[in-house]
Amino acid sequence: MAAGAADGPGRSALTLAEQRQVAEALRLGTPKPVRIPFGVSYVPDGYKLVEVTTNSAQFVPTADAVARLGKPDPLPDVRSLAAIRLSVGRASADHGTPRDGVLCPELPLKGGDVGRMGYCYAFLGDTYVEEARSRSAVDTVELGRMIKSGRFVPLSDPGNWIPVGAAFPASALVGGE
Template sequence: MRLSELLDEVRAEAPPPRYDVDAVVAAGRRLRWRRRVTAVAAVVLAVTAVVTVPQLTTDRRPSRHTVPAVRVSPSTTPAATLGYAFTGYTAGRFRVEEPGEAIAGWNLNPITDVKDPDRCRLNCYLGVRGIPVTDPRFPRERSRTATEPINGRPAYWLVDRDMGFLVLLWQYADDAWAFVSRPNYRTESDAPMTRDDMRRIAEAFRPGSTRTVPTPFRPSYLPAGWRLTGSRGMTGWSGATLRNAATIAGMPADRTITVIKPPRAADLLELVLAPLGKNKTPTAEPICVRQKDGGYCRMRLPDRDAVLDVRGGTALSLADLRRIIEGLTVADPRKPGTWTPITAAFPAAAQFTVVK
């Protein structure tokens, strides 16, 4: 992997200036690790179990460019735990951040050292699996060792060889697992958190009641056969990812914590809402461009101070992408309180379904 690629990866989440080049490279690798974990759904389509994503209400009127499209009724299926979301919490000096994403598979949530925010930056995570799974495994794990039960349930220490992370994996309910991870150091005092800290975070975890994750997108049109596999967002920025049902059905229903190569961009449909940067000058009319691995349509939302992108793989035509972007209703990216649960924002036909 080239240094330039790693620098590109961490440009948006760069470490503080006091870090050297080695720290930047390490941060880039950790960021890639995090994205690989959350990018892939290790489940198969079949029996309904809908991804939970909040639908947004918006005061934005549809653009005059919106094409006529058949409006689909929001899903009324009860929320499932596929995109598991819970309330953040504090354990000692560490804070597990409120998750702002729903992913088909494992959801990663950053852990912050309240007293020294830089210490755990891009280093420490809580991973939670909402879909039932028995005896989950990292694909390249080593030295799995049983440890004292956590809240009366099995727990294990292991090292993920893919990134050299120390992992505390435990069962928090029947066929429900979570893990706390941080870089593995030879000298424990160099680590951003101790093993005791990791245990305290695990012991303090309580699933509580599920909640849906919000999205600013409300599509009036989506091509047939595409399923929502992920949604994440924060104030000012949001994204939603869909995959073709055929590519999802080809994935194994397994127990693997998927630190693996993410799907190709050519196999994805992505909706991205980002702040309008100084160097971005898209027009209020959609601009659509064909590329080797697909294409994209982009437009400026003047009343939102934002740029809206719809990116699709080779299976989607520019006409499809244009119809999607022109049919999107978008809430204010700066006001997450106006967003909608994904179960209501996306049509029932686009909801992700799984079989255990």
């Protein structure tokens, strides 16, 4: 059990007696899979899932995944420059009029970096878009394949969301499950 630091490393906001009381009261429920409203059946070879939220997933090269997940407390804001970020969100005016197919416009890198960001998206009905982006050598053909392989369950239907273990190919999961 971890307790928040009150006034520095190694110090707890809770007394030992309070920590014991919390630990003794803790009851585990029935395990349930984490579910998300989207998934893809294709991820480029050599990429592993390292982070997932209800609206995004991050994939990094296997070596980066092993290094990141091998740490006792990996920082979620540590980003691999070779990462692929897959996300689902509301369409904006920047996406234009809803239409069929995968679109891969050229986007310059931000922050003064030289080059182009790999970026593709597709509309999910009239309201949402699924996007894939990468600052690495992952080309738009690969990103487009990810988008084309996507599936989406409406946010208003959480009972039918997809278990994370089934939302992505086994080859992209660390440990294959």
